[in-house]
Amino acid sequence: MNLLYDPLPEAVLVAGHAYRIYTDYRDWMRFFAMQEDASGTPRQKLLLSLDWYKERPPIQHLEASIQALMQFAQREQYKRQAEARHTSERLLDWSYDAPYLYAAFLSVYRLDLIRVEHLHWHVFLAMLDGLPDDTPIKQRMQYRSVNLAAVKDPQERRRIAAIQDKIRIPGGELDAFQCGAFFG
DSSP: OOTTTSOOOOEEEETTEEEEBOOBHHHHHHHHHHHHOTTSOHHHHHHHHGGGBSSOOOGGGHHHHHHHHHHHHTTGGGOOSSOOOOOSSOSOOTTTTHHHHHHHIIIIIOOOTTTOSOOBHHHHHHHHHHSOTTSHHHHHHHHHHOOGGGOOOHHHHHHHHHHHHHHOOSSOOOOHHHHHHHHO
16 A cells, blocks of 8 residues: 555454544544553553444454554554664653654644644654654654664763653553554
8 A cells, every 4th residue: 555646544444344443643642642541451441442443343353453453553554664663662652742743743844733634644654754854853763762782982872871861751661562553
């Protein structure tokens, strides 16, 4: 599937049937926030995930329903061209980094993420991927991705470590579900 000429997905396949889902980027930011919320049990989060369906699949297909949502969230249809970084450090947090995301989209694309009526999740992610490396959000993500053990110069390692401490995302490390969701 090609983002430029294929229709954007508005539904996912569960047990051979297409079920319409919500596709706006805000809906998917809420999806990840719900997954990270420590107040809910894993079972509650699974059941709440069904709220991202406009037409709910039968409950006997719960596991397949969640898997289909995760595939949509990760844009598996597009097979990202960039290599995925494998790290337990979170590179991006939709809430914590919101001001930097907002500013980057407004500055680079002249797109007001607050006022835009609808922006498909896959378009949002493509635009995020396409932000220039010199935007503050991309710089924050780059610094968070640096493996300090691979930095040979002790002074440079200390400098990067200080930056990482300053921009570290509050909270614990990602679990497997969150890693898959954030890094595809």
